[in-house]
Amino acid sequence: MRRGNSPPLRNLLQGGSSMKSKIFLFLLMAMLLSGCNAAMVMNGKVMGISSGKFIYQDGYLTTHYKADIEPVWQACNRAVTDLKGRDIQKDRKIASGSIKTIISDEKVTILIEYIEKDLTSVSVITGIVGNNMASRIIQDRIAENIVKY
Numbered sequence: 001m002r003r004g005n006s007p008p009l010r011n012l013l014q015g016g017s018s019m020k021s022k023i024f025l026f027l028l029m030a031m032l033l034s035g036c037n038a039a040m041v042m043n044g045k046v047m048g049i050s051s052g053k054f055i056y057q058d059g060y061l062t063t064h065y066k067a068d069i070e071p072v073w074q075a076c077n078r079a080v081t082d083l084k085g086r087d088i089q090k091d092r093k094i095a096s097g098s099i100k101t102i103i104s105d106e107k108v109t110i111l112i113e114y115i116e117k118d119l120t121s122v123s124v125i126t127g128i129v130g131n132n133m134a135s136r137i138i139q140d141r142i143a144e145n146i147v148k149y
Helices: 005-015 018-031 070-082 132-148
Strands: 040-043 046-050 054-057 060-065 087-093 096-105 106-116 117-125
Touching: 060 132, 070 087, 070 096, 070 106, 070 117, 070 132, 106 132, 117 132
Parallel strands: none
Antiparallel strands: 040 046, 046 054, 054 060, 060 117, 087 096, 096 106, 106 117
């Protein structure tokens, strides 16, 4: 059994810049980040990815649903009703819409946007700066309701 660093790792540690070393480093970083939540700051904006499905940016938790805008709009309305939203304000256009409400004494904004046929984006912000857990609960409820339609 050989002791010490493997050649690609030794090259990296010694400052070597071979293509194999770069690929090894890239794969190592990819393995460390896979299956995890990651966040970064870009131009003063916080952006994160959670489990590859949700994107968290500036307080909004965004996901894409493989469904047309109409069933997604209905699912969002149903989620607000299920979660006992009050003071509901809806604004629907052809390719987008928004729902503003109060759920459990927190202000909630849901933005729905048509991306392409059978692909719709939904962004949720809860509270003033964004409560990731509360937004995730709302997104989960929307996903459940899309399956029903």
